[in-house]
Amino acid sequence: MTPAKNQFLALFSHITRRSRGGVGKVATTTPWFTKPIASAPMNGWSGPKLVAAVANHGGVPIFPIGYFTDPAAILKELQNILPLLSDNEQQDGIDNSHGDNGSEEEATKAEFLPYAVGFITFWLDRQGPDLLLKILEGQGDLPHSTPSGTASATTGARKALRPPAAVWFSFGDYRPYLKLVRQYGAAGTRVIVQVQTVQEAIDAQQDGVDVIVLQGTESGGHGAQRVRPLLSFIPEVVDALQEREKTKGLKVPAILAAGGISVNAQWRAAQALGASGVVIGTGFMPTFESPGPQHAKERILNAGDGGNSTVRTRIFDELREFGWPEGYDGRVVRNLVTDREEEDLKTRGVFEPKGADAFKILREDRTGTKEDWKLAVKNQDLDFIPLWAGTGVGLLKKQMSAAEWIDQLLGESEKGN
Ligand SMILES: Cc1cc2nc3c(=O)[nH]c(=O)nc-3n(C[C@H](O)[C@H](O)[C@H](O)COP(=O)(O)O)c2cc1C
Numbered sequence: 001m002t003p004a005k006n007q008f009l010a011l012f013s014h015i016t017r018r019s020r021g022g023v024g025k026v027a028t029t030t031p032w033f034t035k036p037i038a039s040a041p042m043n044g045w046s047g048p049k050l051v052a053a054v055a056n057h058g059g060v061p062i063f064p065i066g067y068f069t070d071p072a073a074i075l076k077e078l079q080n081i082l083p084l085l086s087d088n089e090q091q092d093g094i095d096n097s098h099g100d101n102g103s104e105e106e107a108t109k110a111e112f113l114p115y116a117v118g119f120i121t122f123w124l125d126r127q128g129p130d131l132l133l134k135i136l137e138g139q140g141d142l143p144h145s146t147p148s149g150t151a152s153a154t155t156g157a158r159k160a161l162r163p164p165a166a167v168w169f170s171f172g173d174y175r176p177y178l179k180l181v182r183q184y185g186a187a188g189t190r191v192i193v194q195v196q197t198v199q200e201a202i203d204a205q206q207d208g209v210d211v212i213v214l215q216g217t218e219s220g221g222h223g224a225q226r227v228r229p230l231l232s233f234i235p236e237v238v239d240a241l242q243e244r245e246k247t248k249g250l251k252v253p254a255i256l257a258a259g260g261i262s263v264n265a266q267w268r269a270a271q272a273l274g275a276s277g278v279v280i281g282t283g284f285m286p287t288f289e290s291p292g293p294q295h296a297k298e299r300i301l302n303a304g305d306g307g308n309s310t311v312r313t314r315i316f317d318e319l320r321e322f323g324w325p326e327g328y329d330g331r332v333v334r335n336l337v338t339d340r341e342e343e344d345l346k347t348r349g350v351f352e353p354k355g356a357d358a359f360k361i362l363r364e365d366r367t368g369t370k371e372d373w374k375l376a377v378k379n380q381d382l383d384f385i386p387l388w389a390g391t392g393v394g395l396l397k398k399q400m401s402a403a404e405w406i407d408q409l410l411g412e413s414e415k416g417n
Contacts, residue, residue, distance in 0.1 A: 008036045008254040008277040011210055012060070014188050015112045015165050017087040032087075032114040033165075034058035036277030037267075037406055038192075038213075038256060039284050041118025041168060042221065042388075043067065048077060050289040052084030053402040055114040062118040062168050062192075062279075067322060071131040078135070078161055081115065112165045113138075116192060121172030122325055129180055136185040138163035166190035166211070171222060171328060178207060194258065194279075196224035201237040204253065205244060211254045212237070213279050217312070218260025220282040220390030222330040225312070230259050230270070238274035260306065262392035264411040282390040283409065287402045293380055296387055297399065303333050306394030310334065315341050316386040318358035319373050333387040337361055 004010055012033045019028055035058040039046060043066035054061035063081070068074050117135055124132060138161050163186045169177055174193050181191050193204050194213040204212050214237055215223050216230035234257055241252045257270040258279035270278050284290055286297040303309040312331045315338065317324040332338065340361050344350040353361065362368030362376065362384060376384035400408070407413045 006036050006276055008060075008211060008256060009033050011190055011254055012165055015114055017114070019087070032058070033060050035406060035410060036060075036256075037409065038062055038116075038277065038279045039402070040221070040258065040279050040281035041065070041116075041170075042281050042285070042290075045281075045285050045290050045292045045388075047291040048080040048084055049291065050284060050287065050402055051081050051115050052086075053287075053289040054284075054406070056084075056086040057403040057406055059402075059406050060116065060165070060277075061114075062116045062166075063164075065117055065119045065124075065131070067120065067123055068127065068131065071134065074131060075134065075161070078117070081113070082161075085114065087114075111162050112186070112188065113162050115164055116166035116168050116190075117164045118168035118170065119177070121169045121174050121177065124169075124177065125172060129177065132167070132177060132180060133184060135161070136163060136167070136181060136189065138186065163189050166192050168192040168194065168213075170194040170213075170215075172325070174209075175207060178209065192256075196227040198233075198236050198240055202240055202244065205241050205250050208251075209253050211256060213256045213258050214275070215279075216257070216259030218331075218391040219258055220285075220310070220331050220392075221388040222324070222328055223259075223312075225327055225329050230257050231273070234270065234273035234275055260391040261409075262395035264409060266392075267409050267411070278409075280409070281388075282392050283396060283405060284402060285389065286396060286399050287405055288399065289402050295380070296382060299333060299382055299387055300389055300393055301396055301399060303389070303393040303396075306391035310389055310391055310393060311338050311342075313338055313341060314352050315358060315361065318352075318354055319362075330386070330388055331390055333382075333389050333393065335385075335387070336383040340364075 004013065013031050015032045016029045017032045032055065038060040039050060039054045039062060041062040041064035043064045046064050051061040051063050063078065065074060119132065166189065167181050178191055181189055190210040192211040192213060193209045194215050195201050195204055196215050201212050201214065214230065214233050215227060216233055217223065217227045218230060238255065244250045245252050255275050256277045256279050257275040261267060261270060261278050261280055262283050267278055282300065285292055286300050290297070310331050311334050312329045314329045316330065316332065344361070359368045359370050359373055360366040362372035
């Protein structure tokens, strides 16, 4: 798979890694991203270690910004990725950033970091764009890339950071932020948008988004309630976008498929349907590098029968009180809470209980309260708290490293690369 031949990878050919090559050898520069597989921005399940492992192996990791309240904590997490990257240049970058010896020329070169950052768009609406702007600034004092007022507010963190390869937006209206990225981001910062309908894909093409992620109903974690299976979603979008290329001259963005993809045959099917790559969430959850708890990883590996052992629900958003907008739910591994939710719907006609009524479900006699929820969270009790996962759990059997998992998915294990 050469980056030049793959539409998705070609978008990132300017993001390179340099290796010194050792004694008597010349340094070489090669594209960072060589495998059209992105690791999803999974809150609590992806962090610096997984991001670095995916990037080091040539995949495109998306760091989860999640439900952030403290921008400084996110910037610190991003800094923790840097020393884990297997690139001499990145290491040099860190050392230089702490001293005064960086030349003017170096400082103005937009060298991108080999990962994307993934925002939950409606949450960004609530928190304001400051963190996005700080991340876009990346390397700091570039006058042309610094919106007024944010330069002085930026902490020392920016010195060690450079712009991310891309910014990802899911769940909400990305258009104001697309404008911000185009206006304040370094030229070459790509925009990835996850969509759930054909119309949203058409709109994203019209808006000039670089990469569209088609999220199928198979997906783990949140998605739209109106979402559909990938098998029909991908080809319908491909047709619609190609038609608009012909009739309106609109460029077709790179298309990635997301949802339930765990084995090589699915990866090949996604490509056959017209995707130039895939986004994987659940498949990376049991990897050694994922920060998720081991008992939860084991539950994923033991789930089996993925269409039956997982279910879409809104109940956990009620219990967590994150205020997810109407129209979204999330796929989880079934547990006591989802079983009781189904039972209540069947026997008492209770549909999507809200507020204090939602907490009642936490006790068998339906007298649960917020205190029960807090206890379940404290104990990480998977019978009660959500284990977000896609239908692909049925195909995941063995714990392995992220690199091994990527190789297995791409059918490259035998080649040992
Ligand atoms: C544990 C978990 C957390 C997720 N968190 C996010 C998130 O914070 N933002 C986001 O855009 N998507 C999130 N997703 C959804 C992914 O973007 C993606 O659509 C999904 O993982 C693909 O399906 P798969 O999990 O079956 O591979 C999450 C998925 C999982 C499994």
